[in-house]
Amino acid sequence: MSLTQGDEVFAxxxxxALNDMLRAFFNARPRYRVYGSPGFVxxxxxxxxxxxALPLPGGASVDWAIGFEIPEIDLFDQSKPxxxxxxxxxxxxxxxxxxxxxxxxxxxKDAGNDQPGQEQGRIGRLGRALCSELGVFAxxxxxxxxxxxxxxxxxxxxxxxxxxxxxxxxxxxxLECLIRLVLDTALSQVRIPxxxxxxxxxxLIVTRGPEIADxxxxxxxxx
Amino acid sequence: xxxxxxAIDETGANTLLADAIQTVGTLSKxxxxxxxxxxxxxxxxxxxxxxxxxxxPPDTIRIDHLHFAxxxxxxxxxxxxxxxPHFCLPQVCIDIPCVGEVCTPEICIDWPTIxxxxxxxxxxxxxxxxxxxxxxxxxxxxxxQIVVKNVSxxxxxxxxxxxxxxxxxxxxxxxxxxxxxxxxxxxxxxxxIAAIGIAGLTGFLGPIISPFISGLKVPVYNQPKHFELLPAxxxxxxxxxxELDTVQARIEGSDEDELVLDIDISA
Numbered sequence: 001m002s003l004t005q006g007d008e009v010f011a012x013x014x015x016x017a018l019n020d021m022l023r024a025f026f027n028a029r030p031r032y033r034v035y036g037s038p039g040f041v042x043x044x045x046x047x048x049x050x051x052x053a054l055p056l057p058g059g060a061s062v063d064w065a066i067g068f069e070i071p072e073i074d075l076f077d078q079s080k081p082x083x084x085x086x087x088x089x090x091x092x093x094x095x096x097x098x099x100x101x102x103x104x105x106x107x108x109k110d111a112g113n114d115q116p117g118q119e120q121g122r123i124g125r126l127g128r129a130l131c132s133e134l135g136v137f138a139x140x141x142x143x144x145x146x147x148x149x150x151x152x153x154x155x156x157x158x159x160x161x162x163x164x165x166x167x168x169x170x171x172x173x174x175l176e177c178l179i180r181l182v183l184d185t186a187l188s189q190v191r192i193p194x195x196x197x198x199x200x201x202x203x204l205i206v207t208r209g210p211e212i213a214d215x216x217x218x219x220x221x222x223x
Numbered sequence: 224x225x226x227x228x229x230a231i232d233e234t235g236a237n238t239l240l241a242d243a244i245q246t247v248g249t250l251s252k253x254x255x256x257x258x259x260x261x262x263x264x265x266x267x268x269x270x271x272x273x274x275x276x277x278x279x280p281p282d283t284i285r286i287d288h289l290h291f292a293x294x295x296x297x298x299x300x301x302x303x304x305x306x307x308p309h310f311c312l313p314q315v316c317i318d319i320p321c322v323g324e325v326c327t328p329e330i331c332i333d334w335p336t337i338x339x340x341x342x343x344x345x346x347x348x349x350x351x352x353x354x355x356x357x358x359x360x361x362x363x364x365x366x367x368q369i370v371v372k373n374v375s376x377x378x379x380x381x382x383x384x385x386x387x388x389x390x391x392x393x394x395x396x397x398x399x400x401x402x403x404x405x406x407x408x409x410x411x412x413x414x415x416i417a418a419i420g421i422a423g424l425t426g427f428l429g430p431i432i433s434p435f436i437s438g439l440k441v442p443v444y445n446q447p448k449h450f451e452l453l454p455a456x457x458x459x460x461x462x463x464x465x466e467l468d469t470v471q472a473r474i475e476g477s478d479e480d481e482l483v484l485d486i487d488i489s490a
Contacts, residue, residue, distance in 0.1 A: 003230035
């Protein structure tokens with residue numbers, strides 16, 4: 001069977017190349033995997049993205065941070081082990097990462113009582129920061145857009161997250177929901193142009209795909 | 224299997240190479256050669272148009288009817304003595320009473336050498352060319368080119384034979400200015416054109432045009448090794464790069480022949 005399969009052009013990116021691209025992205029722009037409120041992230045920079053503190057009743061707030069290791073992607077067919085709760089179906093990818101959640105539990109910050117420069121630091125360096133690191137497995141799918149000029153992007157969407165050995169189940173489900181939302185949002189920002197997915201080779205106006213199969217992201221189309 | 228595979232079938236390759244050959248642009252060359260019995264200097268320029276592409280595993284791309292439209296500016300000189308008869312007006316002596324015999328000198332006609340400043344003409348040649356694949360990392364860029372390895376005999380276009388008429392038309396007014404040539408004009412033109420002949424013309428043009436075709440290199444891939452995955456998007460989002468560690472090219476045969484690029488990358 002030819003690679004182009006009846007179309008004129010084929011581009012296929014193996015999962016190892018996709019992981020290289022994600023590593024390159026997150027190493028160049030770590031702020032897309034490190035988020036925190038001002039106590040942890042004093043300002044948005046290349047290394048971290050500042051977000052608002054979590055509001056508490058009465059107008060107070062609590063500093064928080066969340067970060068994750070560069071995820072390792074496995075494209076269908078499955079070649080990396082998954083917890084039994086997850087199974088990789090055609091068209092899906094799995095990912096494995098570690099996620100670090102931090103809260104500054106030292107004292108309440110009341111509204112109007114903030115002192116600039118107080119509680120500044122990075123994840124895990126706040127004196128009153130409480131952090132936990134969780135191993136995460138997830139399942140997701142690919143989304144994309146493309147047009148008739150050959151432009152387009154692909155990105156990853158996270159559909160399901162599995163944390164192992166957390167009890168009670170309701171807490172596990174709660175954390176899985178939170179982590180799924182965080183990972184899905186963060187990874188959705190990693191938009192890889194179709195042109196770079198094929199390393200600039202051959203003009204490709206997509207007619208089929210991008211789709212996941214045979215450990216690759218595949219796209220078919222015309223010149 | 225390579226990390227990134229890009230493949231294009233023959234239909235796509237026809238489009239790809241038609242565009243790629245256009246990027247080669249206009250080629251030109253100047254020099255001198257033998258146009259029949261004449262030494263001629265020339266400037267030739269021309270451009271290619273792709274023909275029908277046939278991908279032949281494992282490493283050949285054949286382009287049938289590869290078309291090279293060319294234009295030549297030619298200048299040469301003609302020594303008319305090579306073509307026209309030498310003749311002399313004989314000495315004539317007359318006896319004149321009281322003066323004696325008076326003789327005219329013998330007058331011999333010496334034909335000049337006529338410079339032909341510029342004759343412009345053009346046509347096309349077609350050939351079937353077999354290209355190989357050339358992959359090189361040059362100045363930090365990965366380049367894949369198809370490079371001619373065999374060319375069939377050049378087929379000159381139908382306009383080539385008419386070039387002799389163009390040359391004849393160009394030299395006729397110049398010959399008309401030569402004293403005493405009147406009765407010999409037609410003889411001179413015919414002799415010059417016969418001396419060049421189709422064989423002389425193609426023998427002149429062939430060695431000039433062949434190198435354009437045999438030296439043809441058509442780029443099909445050209446990307447920096449330090450490949451930009453994403454451009455910079457503000458102070459907090461620097462450009463993202465990957466390294467293209469290796470690039471290979473092949474013609475893959477299955478139910479359809481394809482030009483395939485195999486690329487391995489690293490972060």
